[in-house]
Amino acid sequence: MSVRLIRKTASAYEYPLLIKRLLQTPLTYSPKQEIVYRELVRYDYETLNQRIGRLANALKALGVQQGDTVGMMDWDSHRYLECFFAVPMMGAVLHTINVRLSPEQILYTINHAEDDVLLINGEFLPVLDQIKDQIETVKKIILITDEGKSADALPGFAGEYEALLAGSDEEYDFPDFDENAMATTFYTTGTTGLPKGVYFSHRQLMLHTLAVLAGLTGYTAGRRFGADDVYMPLTPMFHVHAWGLPYVATLLGAKQVYPGRYIPENILKLVEKEKVTFSHCVPTILHMLLNSPVIKEVNVSGWKVIIGGSALSKGLCKYAQELGIDTFTGYGMSETCPILTLANLKPHMLEWDAEEQIKIRCRTGIPIPLVDLRTVGMGGEPLPKDGVSTGEVAVRAPWLTQGYLKETERSEELWSDGWLHTGDVGFIDPEGYLQVTDRIKDVIKTGGEWISSLQLEDILTSHEGVSECAVVGVPDEKWGERPLAFVVLKEDYKDKVTQEDIKNFFMGYVDRGVISKWGVPNRICFTDSIAKTSVGKLNKRVLRKTALEHVQEQA
Structure with missing residues (x-):
């Protein structure tokens, strides 16, 4: 029947x-x-x-x-x-x-x-x-x-x-x-x-709008965007419809503020003048704003900011929280319209201290309504949500791109076995929070272990002297690959922090069992800037090339 x-x-x-x-x-x-x-x-x-x-x-x-x-x-x-x-x-x-x-x-x-x-x-x-x-x-x-x-x-x-x-x-x-x-x-x-x-179709954009609205307003501990908020995107509108949030803001009838070209002092002045309360951006934009001299002249308390595109480090999250900015992670990609998860706190987590909450805020998040998300092993088998089992993130939702324009073969690869394969590696904990640990192509394979470059970057940003950083793997005859770290020091710490200081800092995490000894980078490259893509993400392809050139020069 x-x-x-x-x-x-x-x-x-x-x-x-x-x-x-x-x-x-x-x-x-x-x-x-x-x-x-x-x-x-x-x-x-x-x-x-x-x-x-x-x-x-x-x-x-x-x-x-x-x-x-x-x-x-x-x-x-x-x-x-x-x-x-x-x-x-x-x-x-x-x-x-x-x-x-x-x-x-x-x-x-x-x-x-x-x-x-x-x-x-x-x-x-x-x-x-x-x-x-x-x-x-x-x-x-x-x-x-x-x-x-x-x-x-x-x-x-x-x-x-x-x-x-x-x-x-x-x-x-x-x-x-x-x-x-x-x-x-x-x-x-x-x-x-x-x-x-x-x-993306009209239907997909409409369903994404409604699901994101539910994810941002429907839960006691995550009501972060309402009709009384003042919205300003800090993700370019050419990039995945500014994460689809202009559609959400319009549906709500919220006040909307558009900043034009991203100039830190202009953005911060608009935040204060127009009383902006809700935004979203990649970590590099938030870092740029928090390190602008203007940040000391404006009141940003009460500003809610979704961070996506790259991992939100605990160090950056803590600094933002100290300024009164409610930061939390969102996750998605161009192929997913984009939002799949939000790092909303659950009600019982509101009683936790700030440090414990930051761990959740920096998680990749829990799926918003209508998102079916899992991690899968090498054979495509679903992995347990135990906070340990790590595999590729695969997803289904009614708003995912149905393919790549005019590229049948790549489209079939994207949708292998009827699931959209993100190319991200991660695990899901018993509370249902996803934690992306790396891109498949960015995992560092060394000493028989897979080391997450994102985890190493997160550790580095917690060093008091580090402003920005990136970690990539470089070829090694003995161990396959070894981590190399690019580090931008804060002005007050330039010429005061050495390679050995950074390595000793990592060893503290080895001693506490957070990472293995294989995670301690062989080389630390101090630099004034770090290569990024057109949307502000770390450009790991360029960084790997630069790292390889550095190793060859030192050989």
Whole structure:
């Protein structure tokens, strides 16, 4: 006997899950709430809705139809938020272009995604000049500028963003269509090979929004984001829809603040002036903010910040907590839309002291609703949640990319055995918290053991003199690999901390049984900066190359 499908009344409305639905609640609940862009723009949700309609009409007048792709190159702004809605609501696809890639990579993503229209901030015109003769599909280009500069004097432009909106009607009848229609696409920022295109449907973005909302508001010990919060993203809007949180903020009708280019003093001043209470970023951005001289001049207490993209070290978490910043980890990747877990504390953990809570805050987190997450062994078998058994993180959820754009073989590898394979290694403890211990490709294999580079980095950041660090494996004839640490010292400790000091610091953790002797790096390289990817993660590929060159020079 099979399942019984529901009977549909002929005139019943099926209500497809489309992004346009997210605007209904704020326009009723908080139509006069503010949306702010730097010190330049301030308007309410009613105006947002009108501008979304104007943008759609402007794009339609330029020939954009359902199924077309619109590329966006801008800093975090109200314009980006408008594109998050207008483009997919038309039935077109929004391509959020990573402006921090090289010109050659940007060209590749524009051509590979087959962009029809390109919106570009005037700051990126030098990049456009380098690649415009090789762009294959773009038919119209729209100039974006904060200065109100006209596009008329620039040959090849269809117009300037604000001028096009001003000349367009605010009423647009956004149609219904299949909720499985592609809404967005963008490209992963892997450290090897060409960028890979991922894509998401209206249905996936809607379900991700609702599940993240539940994960951030539905649990007593984790109610961190509500309609009364002031939201400011510090993850680029080109990167996985700024983790999807602009959609959550809009659904809530919360005040939203967009900072433009990430300049530490500007961000911190916006936090204080606009009373920002909720943000998200990678650890390097938080580190940059906490080490800005301006941090001593502003009040950041009460600020809630999700940390993702890389591991949140206990040292950074503790420093942020001392300043009154409620920091906790989130986890996901470009392929997962992205949020899979949040390091929410459980009610009984609220009674723990700060040190014990920090351990949980720095965990990778517990799955948000609708996420089925497990760790698997080499043969794909699920591993016990014992806090010890370590394997690859595999996941299912209704919003995961269904593949890589135009790459069938890589898509099958991603979805081996019907589970999305993250390439991350970790364990799940008896409380259900995931702890990612490393990327498969970053695990250091030495002395017959697997050593987590993330664990070694976490230990290093707890040293009072260490500002930033990274650990990679370098080839070793005897042991296979050995750890090498890159260390950026705090100003007050430069020329005062030696390699032996760092090694002795590690030995303290060996003596306490936290790590094995194989985890103590052979070499410590003191440096002024550490290579990072376009989204602020440690660039382990570049670091491994640099480490190998260092070893060869010392040989």
